[in-house]
Amino acid sequence: MNEPMGLALLPRNFLDANGAHDLLHESSVQTIRSLFRQNRIAEARIEKPGQKIPTIQENDAALILPALFVTNLILTGNPHFLSIALNVISSYATDFFKGMAGAKKVKFDVIVQNANGKGSKKIHYEGDAEGLKEITEIAGKVFRDEK
Amino acid sequence: MKNSIADFRGHFNEVVESVERFGIFVRARELQMQSLAALEPLLKDCRENKEAAIKNLDDDAANAFFAFECMTEALMEEFRFYLCLKDDIVDEAWDHLINAESAASNAMKSHKVAAHLQSYVGRLHALECLLFPKPVFFSTGWVVHASECSICGAEYGECDHIKGRPYLGQLCARIVKDGIVREVSAVSCPADKRCRAMHFSEGEVWRNAFTHQVVPTESVKSAPTPRSLEGRLM
Numbered sequence: 001m002n003e004p005m006g007l008a009l010l011p012r013n014f015l016d017a018n019g020a021h022d023l024l025h026e027s028s029v030q031t032i033r034s035l036f037r038q039n040r041i042a043e044a045r046i047e048k049p050g051q052k053i054p055t056i057q058e059n060d061a062a063l064i065l066p067a068l069f070v071t072n073l074i075l076t077g078n079p080h081f082l083s084i085a086l087n088v089i090s091s092y093a094t095d096f097f098k099g100m101a102g103a104k105k106v107k108f109d110v111i112v113q114n115a116n117g118k119g120s121k122k123i124h125y126e127g128d129a130e131g132l133k134e135i136t137e138i139a140g141k142v143f144r145d146e147k
Numbered sequence: 148m149k150n151s152i153a154d155f156r157g158h159f160n161e162v163v164e165s166v167e168r169f170g171i172f173v174r175a176r177e178l179q180m181q182s183l184a185a186l187e188p189l190l191k192d193c194r195e196n197k198e199a200a201i202k203n204l205d206d207d208a209a210n211a212f213f214a215f216e217c218m219t220e221a222l223m224e225e226f227r228f229y230l231c232l233k234d235d236i237v238d239e240a241w242d243h244l245i246n247a248e249s250a251a252s253n254a255m256k257s258h259k260v261a262a263h264l265q266s267y268v269g270r271l272h273a274l275e276c277l278l279f280p281k282p283v284f285f286s287t288g289w290v291v292h293a294s295e296c297s298i299c300g301a302e303y304g305e306c307d308h309i310k311g312r313p314y315l316g317q318l319c320a321r322i323v324k325d326g327i328v329r330e331v332s333a334v335s336c337p338a339d340k341r342c343r344a345m346h347f348s349e350g351e352v353w354r355n356a357f358t359h360q361v362v363p364t365e366s367v368k369s370a371p372t373p374r375s376l377e378g379r380l381m
Contacts, residue, residue, distance in 0.1 A: 030304025059286040061336035099252030101272030
């Protein structure tokens with residue numbers, strides 16, 4: 001496995017897996033990767049070339065998004081990059097719930113690397129698709145407060 | 148192409164307006180059956196126009212006619228739902244209502260001609276909440292090792308098609324090719340509302356989860372059928 005760099009999509013159990021063979025991506029990861037590719041958002045994959053992490057598909061109505069890891073270099077050098085990525089994700093979530101009635105819950109984690117490059121902070125979001133847009137500001141605030 | 152989207156919309160609205168006043172539970176059974184029959188040729192028209200648009204590689208028109216097709220299916224399923232309720236076939240009535248909700252949702256995902264359906268979706272959801280007790284739903288958790296795109300057959304995620312988006316008259320889906328069931332959970336909001344507990348035991352007898360009528364043990368034991376393995380459990 002590669003160390004998470006830049007902007008990376010992390011498996012669900014990245015922090016507590018026993019090894020690479022235990023890792024499981026959220027089933028939405030492939031869709032988000034396609035959308036990133038189409039919107040020219042460069043994702044640094046943690047998988048080495050040819051390596052594949054299985055996905056976990058839970059047939060619940062909630063949209064569970066893969067955790068998004070952002071390094072301090074992106075947050076200092078190109079903060080708009082995170083904003084664009086989150087807009088793409090937010091727009092997908094809105095489409096996902098189109099025509100659906102009842103609860104429309106999104107679960108999403110953003111992991112922001114600390115300013116000194118050591119350690120990170122996790123933002124856990126559970127709510128509607130609209131609220132996803134606010135994460136950019138929250139991530140920026142978490143990073144600035146850390147500095 | 149056989150018809151333009153605008154021309155077809157006129158014809159579609161005309162047929163729908165002639166039947167929609169019967170889309171209320173208390174309307175006469177025979178009028179609802181006639182409405183269902185009146186929608187059959189409309190469904191055929193939608194499909195023929197969609198096929199013509201697909202043949203012409205007209206993505207927008209194919210998606211629009213697919214949306215018209217889904218809207219027609221939603222209405223037909225709604226009528227089937229009322230008819231089943233009147234016949235006291237409650238489990239089937241539930242399935243038809245959920246199919247109507249899915250068809251309306253697919254229409255909205257497919258094209259802007261169905262953008263106005265949100266209140267219709269809300270109405271179907273209200274019927275679900277008012278007429279049925281909240282079922283115990285199930286959700287299966289799968290570990291997926293390989294899946295493919297329903298549009299192009301490539302490994303899902305490697306092509307540019309996005310699950311739930313329309314492409315030349317069909318919605319993209321991710322087809323699991325290699326997966327293992329990891330768990331079955333009881334959930335309050337499942338992806339598929341047909342995946343639910345259908346019976347419960349009370350002492351020596353089994354009862355239908357909706358009607359509470361006693362059901363023969365053999366019919367409980369015979370479930371799930373092959374169909375139910377896909378759509379429902381228990």
